Amino acid sequence: MTKILEDLLQDHRNLARLWDLLGRELNVFKEGGLPDYALVESILDYCINYPDLCHHPKENLIFEKIRERDPAAVGAIGDLKKEHDKLVALTWRFSTAVSNVIDDEQLPRDWFMDVANNFLSFSRNHMQMEEVLFFPAARKTLTDEDWKDLEETVENVEDPLFGKQKQEKYQGLYQEIMDWGGMSDGTKNTGSAP
Template sequence: MLARIDTDHRHITSLLNLLADKIDRLEQGGAVQMTMLHDAVDYLHRYADHCHHPLEDILYQYYLDKTEQSEGDVHRLAQEHHNLADATNAILDTLRMILNDQVVPRERLIKDLQLFLTMQRDHLSYEDNVLLPKVAAALDEDDWSKLQVMVADKIQHDPLFSSSARDYEDLRAYLAE
């Protein structure tokens, strides 16, 4: 399960790097393909918010129950997952407006994308550097076996990065370059 989370984090990071590149291009006055931006954020909404984060929430709750820790870090995680979902929806709304030929000032788009990117990167850093090491140290093989059963209904194929993926064809081709 930790390997899956690590893989997901690497995939998410590749999309965040793509967003950073597109933000730079926007800041320099260049054009970007809005459908690609939309697809990258839509993936984060569809996969990270609805599969990856719920899996992490179960893992961290299990960790809390096992170690009898106070909620501190894990409560923060749940709040961050909620805030990320809200931010993702807000960026998607903005991108949909643009794709529907509504006027959105470039500066607003850049600012919103920068805030979104920072929020996503800070979240990944927090998980990778604070929470996941604690969880890895606290759980044993029996715990991981129990967790596999608990998260079975949350595991979905990755709609962008799995070998059987059929969605986001243009984005997948771009990332492959």
């Protein structure tokens, strides 16, 4: 497997862990409790500043390479860039809703949960589609030369949360992940995820 695909799959494992953590906080809200809004904000900030700006552009480049090699192969995948654009919109919508709740705006609980669930379900379904259709199509369609070109083209930005040099603003989020049960790849497993 190529380094780009390995990195993208690792990003997916990391995002799945964040979405599980987000789901935990949403369950607290759903049950009438007070979720850790700072944690939720941190997760959404990460989603805005890493996947939307670094992860998805890599996938978009791969998608275009597949389209060049085999236009029929992209038919089952659909419009990947459009899905990424929708993810950006859903992320911002959810982030704005969280900010409004923090600012003490009275929002209907059902509406807030709908916004949150739309973000989570679309994100998870999108990621599953990529792993079932998109990544296999890339492995099957692209040549070694294509992968080499992609490696030279993509900007390698270190993950600010899961990389070696964690950004300070994500330290609390990273610690919560580790305290909650570690990484989905088994880096640390101190307990089971709810």
